[in-house]
Amino acid sequence: MYQGYRRIFWGIFFLTFTINLGSLKILPSFAAYLIIHSGIKTLQNEHSSHLLDRASKASVVATIISILEIVFVWFVDLDNQSYLAVLWMTIIILIELILIYFLLVASTDILQHYDHKELAQEYDKKMRIYISSYTLLAIVIIISYTFSFITIMTLASIAMIILRIWLMAIVNSLKKVGAFV
Amino acid sequence: MKSIKIIYLCIISVVVILLICLGISKYLELDMPVYFENFCEYETFYEENPDGTSYIQDLNFSIQYVTNVSDSRTVSTIHFPYAPEIYAQGSNYNQSFSFFSYDNNQISARTYGRYSVRDLYINVMFDQLFDDIILTKAIIYYNNGDMQEVELGKIVLRCHESQVNYIVSESSGGSNDGTAFNTYRITKDVELVDITSPFKYLIDEIFEITINNVDYKDISGTQLKEGSSLRIEIASKNALNESMIYNIYRLLPMINYQDMDGNKYSIPIYNVGYIPIYDADFTFSGLINYFNSKGAL
Incomplete structure (x- = not known):
């Protein structure tokens, strides 16, 4: 499980911090989702769970949507606050929400399976805080993007990065716990 | 599983907000x-x-x-x-x-x-x-x-x-409080005749113009000696209402004058205007109010 969470950690890292060389993205979003998918697959090999199956499916959908986005921008300007741009951004936000939810719920499930009930409760609580905070920030980002509230958008984006860093810390701690179960 | 409720609630919240945002956007289109x-x-x-x-x-x-x-x-x-x-x-x-x-x-x-x-x-x-x-x-x-x-x-x-002028522009300036000034040097004895503009009604409504501290409407007959100076001050009356606030005003009223031989000349008065450009002038709510006042929404 250590290996699986390690990959998920790096997937979230590259999803949060994209490295650009000029106009060339070194690791586009779909590659980051693929890394997360491969991490979930590794977890599935060690622990069979329908929640991991759902997380795996969500990561595949996220990968496909990210690839579609790259194709889309050749034909449609997704950066002009059009209805399509707002809708597309919401789809990406929702798929990420669903992916992270199933990943964290599956992790709680794994901990319970190995009789780490207290740890499972702790991670269940973290999952709830993360999902609620993510939803709140997603709502602020959707409203501020639609109506060009640039300052609020910037603040919400910074808060989202901080939330992602916290998620990385959660996954990192799961990696350490996973090494012992 | 209790936690499944939280994800349903989160997804529904995001979708509802999306629909509200798209609905308002459509209404404001x-x-x-x-x-x-x-x-x-x-x-x-x-x-x-x-x-x-x-x-x-x-x-x-x-x-x-x-x-x-x-x-x-x-x-x-x-x-x-x-x-x-x-x-x-x-x-x-x-x-x-x-x-x-x-x-x-x-x-x-x-x-x-x-x-x-x-x-x-x-x-x-x-x-x-x-x-x-x-x-x-x-x-x-x-x-x-x-x-x-x-x-x-x-x-x-x-x-x-192009014509010879005996009222020569020396300096000018403006401030974001809506005031501006122009100064001129007089190079020959002249007499001011009047000020003409196709927008005289707007000048009276929006601006206050004084020429050497005299209202611009009362300058007829003012004698200006060679070597003296002329100072024109322009102030905004802040009289723009909601339906006028985004209009561009750039007026060039002409000072008509004559020399002692009766030859007539004219020069424009610059800096009589209001041009909304900056973020302080435009706001999202201000534009919505403007469109409502114009019946564009």
């Missing part, structure tokens, strides 16, 4: 771009060269309009139906060259909520001396083939023959 009115005078000069050839400088000015933020159309041509004799070009791209940059690939646009305020640069060419041309309507052609007839307000194009 403009059917066609809205052009702000212009009350402006622009002048060019007619010059005759010693070899008999003549030259009139092109007139360049800009007007502003607002459209939906996702509107990707640009203006390709402009035509003035009531002034068919002039040849004009219109473009969203500023072709002007500055020392620091030359960027004609970006259209000049500023975003406020769901709206984009854009500049339309107009270049008018002339080949002969002309009497005042008044532009009130324009037909705008967009690059996707759309056409729109717009009310411009009143734009006066004027051509002066």
Whole structure:
């Protein structure tokens, strides 16, 4: 499980911090989702769970949507606050929400399976805080993007990065716990 | 599983907010771009060269309009139906060259909520001396083939023959509190006659102009000695209401004067105007109120 969470950690890292060389993205979003998918697959090999199956499916959908986005921008300007741009951004936000939810719920499930009930409760609580905070920030980002509230958008984006860093810390701690179960 | 409720609740919240945002955006959508009115005078000069050839400088000015933020159309041509004799070009791209940059690939646009305020640069060419041309309507052609007839307000194009002047501009300045001044040096004994403008009603409504501390309407007969100075002060009365706030006012009232032999001259008074440009002038809610007052929504 250590290996699986390690990959998920790096997937979230590259999803949060994209490295650009000029106009060339070194690791586009779909590659980051693929890394997360491969991490979930590794977890599935060690622990069979329908929640991991759902997380795996969500990561595949996220990968496909990210690839579609790259194709889309050749034909449609997704950066002009059009209805399509707002809708597309919401789809990406929702798929990420669903992916992270199933990943964290599956992790709680794994901990319970190995009789780490207290740890499972702790991670269940973290999952709830993360999902609620993510939803709140997603709502602020959707409203501020639609109506060009640039300052609020910037603040919400910074808060989202901080939330992602916290998620990385959660996954990192799961990696350490996973090494012992 | 209890936690499944939280994800359903989160997804539903996001989707509801999305639908509300799209609904409000749809309600605020403009059917066609809205052009702000212009009350402006622009002048060019007619010059005759010693070899008999003549030259009139092109007139360049800009007007502003607002459209939906996702509107990707640009203006390709402009035509003035009531002034068919002039040849004009219109473009969203500023072709002007500055020392620091030359960027004609970006259209000049500023975003406020769901709206984009854009500049339309107009270049008018002339080949002969002309009497005042008044532009009130324009037909705008967009690059996707759309056409729109717009009310411009009143734009006066004027051509002066270069002439000797005995009231020479010395300095000028303005402040963002709506005040401005011009100072002139008098190089020959003259007498002020009057001030004329096709926008006199607007000057009275919006501005206060004093000439050497005297109201501009009372200057007739004022004698100015050679070597003395003339100071014109312009102040805004802050009288722009909701439906006027985004209009462009750029007025050039003319001071008419004569020398002691009765020869008549005139010079324009600059800095009489109000041009909304900055973020302090435009706001999303302000634009919505403007469209409501104009019935555009």
